[in-house]
Amino acid sequence: MLTSAPSLLIPMMLWALLLLPSSLSVHKGGWDNPTCTSGVVSVSRGERAEMACNMSNPFKLISICLVVPGKECRLIFKDMAQGHFSQDGWRLRVQGRMAQLVMEEAQDTQAGKYKWEMVGRQRSIKCTTLNISEPPDLPFTPFFSRSTSPEMTVPQPEAISQRQRRTPMGPVLLLVILSILGLGLVLCWFRRRRSARTQQLLQEPVLS
Numbered sequence: 001m002l003t004s005a006p007s008l009l010i011p012m013m014l015w016a017l018l019l020l021p022s023s024l025s026v027h028k029g030g031w032d033n034p035t036c037t038s039g040v041v042s043v044s045r046g047e048r049a050e051m052a053c054n055m056s057n058p059f060k061l062i063s064i065c066l067v068v069p070g071k072e073c074r075l076i077f078k079d080m081a082q083g084h085f086s087q088d089g090w091r092l093r094v095q096g097r098m099a100q101l102v103m104e105e106a107q108d109t110q111a112g113k114y115k116w117e118m119v120g121r122q123r124s125i126k127c128t129t130l131n132i133s134e135p136p137d138l139p140f141t142p143f144f145s146r147s148t149s150p151e152m153t154v155p156q157p158e159a160i161s162q163r164q165r166r167t168p169m170g171p172v173l174l175l176v177i178l179s180i181l182g183l184g185l186v187l188c189w190f191r192r193r194r195s196a197r198t199q200q201l202l203q204e205p206v207l208s
């Protein structure tokens with residue numbers, strides 16, 4: 001028995017030495033290291049907004065709440081596991097090490113700071129911010145432009161066509177006047193020549 005103890009100790013020590021690096025690597029890769037959409041996500045009202053968090057380990061649980069000024073954080077999703085979830089205009093997709101929060105038509109009430117509580121191997125909290133801005137095309141501008149367009153656009157082509165008609169009128173009139181004058185001059189010249197000829201013809205027989 002006494003002789004077998006040291007012979008057993010050596011393989012046990014070797015086994016422990018073999019296990020040590022693997023246990024260290026598990027600890028090294030064990031951190032969730034969550035990274036979330038950084039900065040401010042800015043979309044126009046009614047546009048699609050998207051924020052996400054990734055982790056080094058698969059998500060076990062995830063809760064998201066929206067920080068409301070002067071109130072408690074408004075809970076949107078609580079302790080969700082893997083899968084697709086939907087709640088009041090928010091969609092959450094948790095797939096492996098990725099979680100994605102989507103708003104198909106972002107509203108003013110959805111703007112603010114989102115607090116993500118994530119559980120993988122640890123529990124971590126991260127925040128993302130959503131800013132909703134005025135859409136570039138205000139909803140009443142197309143209405144206004146539509147109501148004014150019949151008055152604005154209908155007389156405009158007329159005015160343009162009148163102007164277009166008027167502008168060539170000047171040169172055309174000038175051409176007509178000039179050609180009439182020219183014709184008149186040519187006619188006058190012909191008449192004079194003819195009268196001169198007839199006078200000659202009249203004078204000739206008298207002379208002969």
Ligand SMILES: *[C@@H]1O[C@H](CO)[C@@H](O)[C@H](O)[C@H]1NC(C)=O
Pocket residue numbers: 035036037038052053054098
């Ligand atoms: C999360 O991971 C996906 C896929 O690898 C990547 O497309 C996305 O940009 C990542 N998001 C963040 C916030 O790190």
Ligand SMILES: *[C@@H]1O[C@H](CO)[C@@H](O)[C@H](O)[C@H]1NC(C)=O
Pocket residue numbers: 040042131132133
């Ligand atoms: C949100 O966007 C508007 C206009 O784009 C800007 O004036 C405002 O400062 C932004 N808010 C935040 C918190 O970034």
